[in-house]
Amino acid sequence: xxxxxxxxxxxxxxxxxxxxxxxxxxxxxxxxxxxxxxxxxxxxxxxxxxxxxxxxxxxxxxxxxxxxxxxxxxxxxxxxxxxxxxxxxxxxxxxxxxxxxxxxxxxxxxxxxxxxxxxxxxxxxxxxxxxxxxxxxxxxxxxxxxxxxxxxxxxxxxxxxxxxxxxxxxxxxxxxxxxxxxxxxxxxxxxxxxxxxxxxxxxxxxxxxxxxxxxxxxxxxxxxxxxxxxxxxxxxxx
Numbered sequence: 001x002x003x004x005x006x007x008x009x010x011x012x013x014x015x016x017x018x019x020x021x022x023x024x025x026x027x028x029x030x031x032x033x034x035x036x037x038x039x040x041x042x043x044x045x046x047x048x049x050x051x052x053x054x055x056x057x058x059x060x061x062x063x064x065x066x067x068x069x070x071x072x073x074x075x076x077x078x079x080x081x082x083x084x085x086x087x088x089x090x091x092x093x094x095x096x097x098x099x100x101x102x103x104x105x106x107x108x109x110x111x112x113x114x115x116x117x118x119x120x121x122x123x124x125x126x127x128x129x130x131x132x133x134x135x136x137x138x139x140x141x142x143x144x145x146x147x148x149x150x151x152x153x154x155x156x157x158x159x160x161x162x163x164x165x166x167x168x169x170x171x172x173x174x175x176x177x178x179x180x181x182x183x184x185x186x187x188x189x190x191x192x193x194x195x196x197x198x199x200x201x202x203x204x205x206x207x208x209x210x211x212x213x214x215x216x217x218x219x220x221x222x223x224x225x226x227x228x229x230x231x232x233x234x235x236x237x238x
Contacts, residue, residue: 019217022232024051028192029072029079035174037129037156039070039081047072047081053202053213057223062211063087065170067106067202069215073190073236077176082106082202084127085170089159090206091127097134097144100126101203106173109136109231111197112186117228119185120197121148127161127171129153139226150178192238197231 025048033043050068065085072079084106091103101107103126111120122142124132131153135143153175159168179189190196200215218227 018219021230022051022216024048024071024232024234025237026071026073026078026234028236028238029074032074032076032176033072033079033081033174035152035154035176037154037172037174039083039156039172039174043072043079044070044081050083051200051215053200053215054217055211055213056217057212057221060211060223062205062209064211064213065204067204067213069106069108069200071234075189077178078110080108080175080177080200081172082174083170083172084202084204086127086159086204087167087169088164088206089127089157089161089168089171091130091161093126093130094128096130096147097132098130100124100130100132102207103127103203104171104205105203107201107203107225108175109199109201109225109228110177110182111228111231112182112190114195114197114233116185120228120231121146121182121185123148123151123175123177125153125155125173125175127155127157127173129155129173131175136226139228148177148181150180152176190236192236194236196234196236197228198234199225199231201225 029043033041047070053067105126107124135146212223216232
């Protein structure tokens with residue numbers, strides 16, 4: 001009888017509804033964007049309205065500066081364009097696979113096989129365009145020896161890098177990731193109607209005043225974005 005009463009009480013307690021998983025339509029580029037960091041090509045005007053990253057962790061003390069991201073695709077590559085408001089642009093790491101996330105940086109995590117959540121690819125780029133890329137296993141183990149090939153990255157700065165005495169306006173970044181880099185988890189490039197999983201993030205500011213913003217809410221009390229079950233959906237459309 002006691003077990004039945006406890007079960008009835010638990011059933012009566014409303015469950016906290018998690019935010020819905022967002023979806024973004026990745027439109028096909030009419031022509032490949034020029035990877036120069038400026039996001040001013042006609043192709044970007046054909047992209048879906050931008051993803052605007054949200055601020056979820058009020059315990060962080062950094063400024064809340066807007067970041068928007070757009071995605072495109074064609075037969076050759078996945079294209080991601082970021083635009084970041086930033087009053088003080090900082091990026092000190094220079095070498096491939098340096099911890100760029102400690103700088104002003106943007107990130108995209110990509111899971112080409114939504115039937116599983118154990119593996120996904122990470123691409124983290126600072127305001128210099130330095131890439132830190134890896135294969136992530138079980139959200140905690142980074143295979144840093146994974147190096148994507150043929151990736152092109154460029155940034156455009158609206159201000160002065162690593163100069164705290166002036167006021168900057170922001171920076172933008174473009175990345176082109178050829179499909180061959182995803183072939184271990186996707187046997188072929190996407191076609192219209194294909195759905196992958198992804199999340200988009202930004203690290204902004206200098207310790208101790210830093211802030212992360214993110215697309216799909218990972219439902220964490222701290223700013224840990226590596227939660228593949230909470231990645232958003234990206235739908236490739238023609």
